[in-house]
Amino acid sequence: MTNLTTLTIAAARDKLAKKEFTALELTEAHLAAMEKHKALNAFITETPDIACARAKESDARIQSGKAGALEGIPLGIKDLFCTEGVQTTAASHILEGFTPQYESTVSQKLRDAGSVMLGKLNLDEFAMGSSNMTSYFGPVKSPWKAKGRSDDLVPGGSSGGSAAAVSGYLAMGATGTDTGGSIRQPASFVGIVGVKPTYGRCSRWGIVAFASSLDQAGPMTRTVRDAAIMLKVMCGHDPKDSTSAKLDVPDFEAALGKGVKGLRIGIPKEYRPDGLNGEVAALWDKGIQWLKDAGATTVDISLPHTSAALPTYYIVAPAEASSNLARYDGVRYGQRVEGRSLDEMYSKTRAAGFGFEVKNRILIGTYVLSAGYYDAYYLKAQKIRALILKDFSDAFAKVDAILTPTAPTAAFGLNDKQDDPVAMYLNDVFTVPANLAGIPGASVPAGLNSEGLPLGLQVLTKRWDEETMFRVCQVLEDAAQFPYLTVTP
Amino acid sequence: MSFIIKGETGDWEVVIGLEVHAQVISKAKLFSGASAEFGAGPNEHVSLVDAGMPGMLPVLNEKCVEQAVRTGLGLKAKINQRSVFARKNYFYADMPQGYQISQYDQPIVGEGTLILDMPDGETRAIGIERLHVEQDAGKSVHDLHATKSMIDLNRSGVPLMEIVSKPDLRSPEEAGLYLKKLRSILRYLGTCDGNMEEGSMRCDANVSVRPVGSTELRTRCEIKNVNSVRFVMQAIEHEAKRHVDVWESGAQVDQETRLYDSNRNETRTMRSKEMAHDYRYFPDPDLLPLEFDDAYVAGIKATLPELPDDKKARFISAYGLSAYDAGVLVAEQESAAYYEHVAKLSGDAKLANNWVANNLFAVLNDKGVGIGESPISAEHLGKLLLLIKNNTISGRQAKDVFEIMIKSGQDPNVIVEERGMKQITDTGAIDAAIDQIISQNADKVAQYREGKETLMGWFVGQVMKATQGKANPALCSELLKKKLAP
């Protein structure tokens, strides 16, 4: 009964059903791994008692033949999802000690499907970052190391804790949220699968909001099949979220075996800018070949407003965030710093409660919405967003899916100086357009660079067509034979 | 009805625009399932959404949309089939999200008209600029603690319609008439109860002045949250005079938000609003644009009641009432219905108007109750008027019966029957009484016959006394005249 933690969700599901081991044994194996790898700092709050209690309930349901779709599967929950009775921080000091009296729709669905919550995963503060270094609770370390080196690497962000936990075998899967690439970029950095579904697929109810028109929850797993299994549970219409789509949820897992024969795959030229990392470009070419080998045709396409996407995002997301984060004022929950007046209390509370990057973005967002600047920034961004949407709808008139690299580089060092915020923002240059357009996107681990670090490929499809996305992902995964991390769990 | 302020430099007129916040009649709040009812214990009617908890999202209440459209139709306004909810960003202790969800450049209702009914029977059209839907804030209670304010979020998220007039009003009286008429329309429509004391209707007044004859718009001040029609009128009058004083002293009026203090009858700068505002409106990314089609609007239109203006016109033409009388009757839907019932039963619209608008309204006023709590039903009042019309009782007797009806709530037919109050129209009985009075008062008869005709009243009184007031007065004087003739 060794290596329970290296199983895929699909395999564990089948073995649990066959009673090869119990849910409690599976959970305990993961709790032990979490204990052993505390240094990764993947969790902000561990919930071993809850995990064991739920695992026992799972065993009882398995015994009585009432197993759910994720019965007994140990998962980590990004600490942006509110969990009833369990501290939820968004990795911010301002929410330290906040215990929600409610459960987010997505985490509730996972719970209802029988999954076991191991704890709350670390992230960039309020999901703002691409390295997990902005967390008030300290950075997360990637379980990966560059060949022959011992220095720590970032797991990417903002779902850095999720990425580290899944790739390091601390959890079989994890929830992430993706506002500009926060699922896909870390998935690429640690060699796992990360899926951002169509905007409106997953309910945002109970997820601490960063940028409402962009935020979307999704699964992070080690295989494409596992992502399909988890996503099916996570999504579906929620009357508590006005932006949740009233659509039936397809059986994503059923789409996996269908291959890509006859599919038209778009290759956007704008994603190959001068100076694109050679190894990233080479892997992309490999991916193109794999799809061709599997019977797809590739089509050169243009997404002309690609270079405008990132700066557009850095207007839209901070603008929404500046408003979404106004509620953290020390009145109803979270930290408070007293002041002589209400305004002084607000200003001191927010200065002490928010970290550097969050304050940066709130100030930028406040500025771009303020009188005299709204048209030049926010309105301009909304127009460009419309153009980006049109780029994609034009493209999807010609192709069924788009293949690109997920991130412009592999993971960088935890101690690499990151003075220039814009340089950090560039991590998301390939992922942000999908958020602006609301289309689904996934990152699949496709290979290692010369330093032995994972690189991912991104698959984009049109709105509500996750099934095609999963088909393409499956073919890439099969072809890549990605060398998963060999750790001793 | 001109309102002129006599200044030292000449005559000034006042320019007024009103912004009314009217609480939408609904069971639940605008964006949550908590009750919108007034009067619960602190923080009882609060959901996690209303408290601005992390991750909570707004979901629009369909009733509030319907009510806004209904009100827009009642104001003969343009209904916008696509409108957008926007966030108005500012910090305040009783505003949990740090923003108010409102509508900004794309409101649900556009321009419309409200007709003022002037006391002289004339009308005046006042432009409506827009109507938008928004959420209310909570309440800060300042007097429970020495150093703290206490926040109650019961009102947080309660649905409001903000109805903005054009700056078409020219006197405090017009402002008062506007508010009364708006309240009347909202109550007819059933979209707001118009209760200013409980805060379900609140008024902000934008006031500026200018020399008579000028068409410029000078700096205006906004007087916030005035909570009665009388105070709105007083506040405007005070504020207009203050502006004239400022301008005439050679200074400038500062554009600012002011508070009306009804105890001192003065306005003053609101300290909490001193900090420069920049609301950073932008479309709420938690909500999609609000859209509906023609059929939706038509469906609501089909259920509109007859509104005060139409009813008034009909009362004038169908019942021959004056514009003023009709206006009084239609102000409240229940009064109008009561009147119509009485008019139809009695078959005499003018008599019905006299009894309803004069006698009954005076009683209701005295008791401080509305027509709904009238001690006399329309049915009974109609019967009373019928008794007058068919000469069963005299007008004088009717007044007595009316008094008894107020106290007992009895059917007038029963009262008249039980108390034997029927008029005596039998000449024999009256003749006998007259003969007796003449025989007992020879001196008065002589004086009358010598020309002192004013004694006729005295004789009638004596006959009435002798018949316990039951004699038909017209018949009495007719018979007396004959018998007293020299």
Added chain:
Amino acid sequence: MSLDKATVRKIATLARIDVPEADLDATAARLSGILSWIEQLNEVNTDGVQPMSGGLDESMGLKLGWRADVVNDGGIRDKVLANAPDANGAFFGVPKVVE
């Protein structure tokens, strides 16, 4: 667009984030750097383009859902106050506000 100290002070006040006087220059420089990078958007031609409404409109394939007018929430004062830094009886306490 480069931000000056006064503008940073103003937006910090609007955002209710206390920025110490000594940090204003550095903050202004940092924000200016980000804004000048954003300003590459001026080169994108957006003439005649209809802006998205808040990023969410029919172009995203979604339609606003409405809720029935039913009271099915509230009456949870304990939950509402559970995390309050200053739960004062049935209220949230804050420093005294002067009207």
